[in-house]
Protein backbone atom coordinates (compact mmCIF):
# COMPACT_ATOMS: atom_id res chain seq x y z
CA UNK A 293 0.00 0.00 0.00
CA UNK A 294 1.18 3.48 -0.83
CA UNK A 295 1.43 6.45 1.59
CA UNK A 296 -1.95 8.21 2.00
CA UNK A 297 -0.54 11.65 1.06
CA UNK A 298 -0.33 10.73 -2.62
CA UNK A 299 -2.53 10.95 -5.67
CA UNK A 300 -2.47 10.04 -9.35
CA UNK A 301 -2.12 12.78 -11.95
CA UNK A 302 -1.17 12.98 -15.59
CA UNK A 303 2.54 13.73 -16.01
CA UNK A 304 2.41 14.41 -19.74
CA UNK A 305 0.80 12.95 -22.81
CA UNK A 306 4.00 11.03 -23.61
CA UNK A 307 4.53 9.59 -20.12
CA UNK A 308 0.92 9.18 -19.00
CA UNK A 309 0.04 9.00 -15.31
CA UNK A 310 2.31 9.29 -12.31
CA UNK A 311 2.04 9.55 -8.52
CA UNK A 312 2.36 12.92 -6.79
CA UNK A 313 2.78 13.93 -3.15
CA UNK A 314 -0.13 15.91 -1.72
CA UNK A 315 1.85 16.96 1.38
CA UNK A 316 5.50 17.12 2.40
CA UNK A 317 6.88 13.57 2.64
CA UNK A 318 10.21 13.87 4.47
CA UNK A 319 13.26 11.72 3.82
CA UNK A 320 13.03 8.55 5.91
CA UNK A 321 9.27 8.16 5.44
CA UNK A 322 8.12 4.69 4.44
CA UNK A 323 6.15 5.33 1.25
CA UNK A 324 5.10 1.86 0.04
CA UNK A 325 4.68 -1.39 1.97
CA UNK A 326 4.15 -4.68 0.21
CA UNK A 327 0.99 -6.07 1.77
CA UNK A 328 -1.16 -9.18 1.49
CA UNK A 329 -3.44 -7.66 -1.14
CA UNK A 330 -0.56 -7.28 -3.61
CA UNK A 331 -0.71 -10.16 -6.07
CA UNK A 332 2.20 -12.54 -6.43
CA UNK A 333 2.40 -14.80 -9.50
CA UNK A 334 4.91 -17.39 -10.61
CA UNK A 335 6.20 -16.96 -14.15
CA UNK A 336 4.26 -20.09 -15.15
CA UNK A 337 1.03 -18.64 -13.76
CA UNK A 338 1.68 -15.41 -15.64
CA UNK A 339 2.42 -17.26 -18.91
CA UNK A 340 -0.90 -19.10 -18.64
CA UNK A 341 -2.94 -15.88 -18.53
CA UNK A 342 -4.87 -14.82 -21.63
CA UNK A 343 -2.75 -12.58 -23.90
CA UNK A 344 -5.08 -9.62 -23.39
CA UNK A 345 -4.54 -9.73 -19.63
CA UNK A 346 -0.80 -10.40 -19.93
CA UNK A 347 -0.29 -7.37 -22.17
CA UNK A 348 -2.33 -5.15 -19.88
CA UNK A 349 -0.49 -6.26 -16.73
CA UNK A 350 3.05 -6.35 -18.05
CA UNK A 351 3.78 -2.64 -17.52
CA UNK A 352 2.89 -2.83 -13.83
CA UNK A 353 4.65 -6.01 -12.74
CA UNK A 354 8.05 -6.38 -11.20
CA UNK A 355 10.14 -9.39 -10.14
CA UNK A 356 11.01 -9.87 -6.48
CA UNK A 357 14.22 -11.62 -5.42
CA UNK A 358 12.56 -15.03 -5.85
CA UNK A 359 11.56 -14.21 -9.43
CA UNK A 360 7.86 -13.95 -8.52
CA UNK A 361 5.89 -11.32 -10.41
CA UNK A 362 4.36 -8.75 -8.07
CA UNK A 363 1.43 -6.48 -8.84
CA UNK A 364 0.65 -3.71 -6.34
CA UNK A 365 -3.09 -3.42 -5.79
CA UNK A 366 -3.17 0.38 -5.47
CA UNK A 367 -1.53 3.30 -7.30
CA UNK A 368 1.94 2.29 -6.06
CA UNK A 369 2.10 0.46 -9.38
CA UNK A 370 1.86 3.79 -11.25
CA UNK A 371 5.10 5.26 -9.88
CA UNK A 372 7.42 6.19 -12.72
CA UNK A 373 11.15 5.59 -12.87
CA UNK A 374 13.80 8.24 -12.42
CA UNK A 375 17.56 7.68 -12.40
CA UNK A 376 17.57 10.21 -9.55
CA UNK A 377 14.44 8.88 -7.85
CA UNK A 378 13.13 10.34 -4.60
CA UNK A 379 12.03 6.91 -3.30
CA UNK A 380 13.71 3.50 -3.40
CA UNK A 381 12.81 -0.08 -2.73
CA UNK A 382 14.69 -1.57 0.21
CA UNK A 383 15.49 -5.16 1.16
CA UNK A 384 12.96 -4.78 4.02
CA UNK A 385 9.75 -5.12 1.98
CA UNK A 386 9.06 -1.39 1.79
CA UNK A 387 10.04 1.67 -0.21
CA UNK A 388 11.43 4.72 1.51
CA UNK A 389 11.72 8.43 0.65
CA UNK A 390 15.44 9.04 0.03
CA UNK A 391 15.06 12.80 0.15
CA UNK A 392 12.33 15.27 1.12
CA UNK A 393 9.45 15.17 -1.36
CA UNK A 394 7.62 18.46 -1.67
CA UNK A 395 3.82 18.76 -1.98
CA UNK A 396 2.97 18.55 -5.69
CA UNK A 397 6.25 16.83 -6.57
CA UNK A 398 6.13 13.61 -8.57
CA UNK A 399 7.20 10.54 -6.60
CA UNK A 400 9.58 8.38 -8.56
CA UNK A 401 11.30 5.11 -7.89
CA UNK A 402 14.35 3.25 -9.16
CA UNK A 403 13.24 0.55 -11.61
CA UNK A 404 16.81 -0.80 -11.53
CA UNK A 405 15.81 -2.50 -8.26
CA UNK A 406 12.86 -4.31 -9.85
CA UNK A 407 14.73 -7.04 -11.73
CA UNK A 408 13.99 -5.86 -15.26
CA UNK A 409 14.99 -8.86 -17.38
CA UNK A 410 15.42 -7.32 -20.83
CA UNK A 411 17.22 -4.01 -21.48
CA UNK A 412 14.50 -1.38 -21.40
CA UNK A 413 14.74 2.10 -22.85
CA UNK A 414 13.76 4.91 -20.48
CA UNK A 415 12.85 8.48 -21.28
CA UNK A 416 13.15 10.24 -17.93
CA UNK A 417 15.81 12.68 -19.29
CA UNK A 418 17.03 13.26 -15.76
CA UNK A 419 20.56 14.66 -15.28
CA UNK A 420 22.95 11.74 -15.83
CA UNK A 421 20.13 9.62 -17.27
CA UNK A 422 21.16 5.98 -17.82
CA UNK A 423 18.79 5.82 -20.84
CA UNK A 424 18.38 2.05 -20.43
CA UNK A 425 17.51 -0.23 -17.54
CA UNK A 426 19.58 -3.39 -17.43
CA UNK A 427 19.50 -6.63 -15.53
CA UNK A 428 22.83 -5.84 -13.83
CA UNK A 429 21.84 -2.34 -12.65
CA UNK A 430 21.92 -3.49 -9.02
CA UNK A 431 25.50 -4.73 -9.46
CA UNK A 432 26.54 -1.45 -11.10
CA UNK A 433 24.74 1.04 -8.86
CA UNK A 434 23.85 -0.90 -5.70
CA UNK A 435 26.53 0.72 -3.57
CA UNK A 436 25.29 4.24 -4.33
CA UNK A 437 21.67 3.19 -3.76
CA UNK A 438 22.60 1.52 -0.47
CA UNK A 439 24.16 4.78 0.73
CA UNK A 440 20.87 6.61 0.03
CA UNK A 441 18.66 3.92 1.59
CA UNK A 442 20.89 3.51 4.63
CA UNK A 443 20.98 7.26 5.34
CA UNK A 444 17.19 7.43 4.93
CA UNK A 445 16.53 4.44 7.17
CA UNK A 446 18.44 6.21 9.94
CA UNK A 447 15.63 8.81 9.90
CA UNK A 448 12.71 6.35 10.24
CA UNK A 449 12.20 7.03 13.96
CA UNK A 450 12.15 10.81 13.39
CA UNK A 451 9.33 10.86 10.83
CA UNK A 452 5.62 10.22 11.02
CA UNK A 453 5.06 6.73 9.65
CA UNK A 454 1.42 6.10 8.70
CA UNK A 455 2.40 2.83 7.00
CA UNK A 456 4.20 1.46 10.08
CA UNK A 457 0.97 -0.34 11.07
CA UNK A 458 1.28 -2.48 7.94
CA UNK A 459 4.73 -3.84 8.75
CA UNK A 460 4.89 -7.31 10.25
CA UNK A 461 6.67 -7.87 13.55
CA UNK A 462 9.73 -9.42 11.86
CA UNK A 463 10.24 -6.32 9.69
CA UNK A 464 9.78 -4.01 12.67
CA UNK A 465 12.39 -6.05 14.52
CA UNK A 466 14.80 -5.81 11.55
CA UNK A 467 14.35 -2.01 11.56
CA UNK A 468 15.05 -1.90 15.29
CA UNK A 469 18.12 -4.11 14.84
CA UNK A 470 19.40 -1.68 12.19
CA UNK A 471 18.71 1.30 14.46
CA UNK A 472 20.74 -0.34 17.25
CA UNK A 473 23.57 -1.36 14.96
CA UNK A 474 23.86 0.12 11.47
CA UNK A 475 26.25 -2.70 10.52
CA UNK A 476 23.16 -4.98 10.40
CA UNK A 477 21.86 -3.08 7.35
CA UNK A 478 20.58 -5.42 4.62
CA UNK A 479 21.85 -4.31 1.21
CA UNK A 480 19.68 -3.72 -1.86
CA UNK A 481 21.92 -6.32 -3.52
CA UNK A 482 19.73 -8.93 -1.85
CA UNK A 483 16.79 -7.72 -3.98
CA UNK A 484 18.44 -9.16 -7.06
CA UNK A 485 16.76 -12.17 -8.55
CA UNK A 486 19.58 -14.68 -9.00
CA UNK A 487 18.27 -16.52 -12.03
CA UNK A 488 19.45 -20.15 -12.09
CA UNK A 489 21.42 -20.79 -15.29
Ligand SMILES: [Zn+2]
Pocket residue numbers: 374375376414415416417418420421422423
Ligand atom coordinates in the same frame (compact mmCIF):
# COMPACT_ATOMS: atom_id res chain seq x y z
ZN1 LIG B 1 17.00 8.71 -16.33
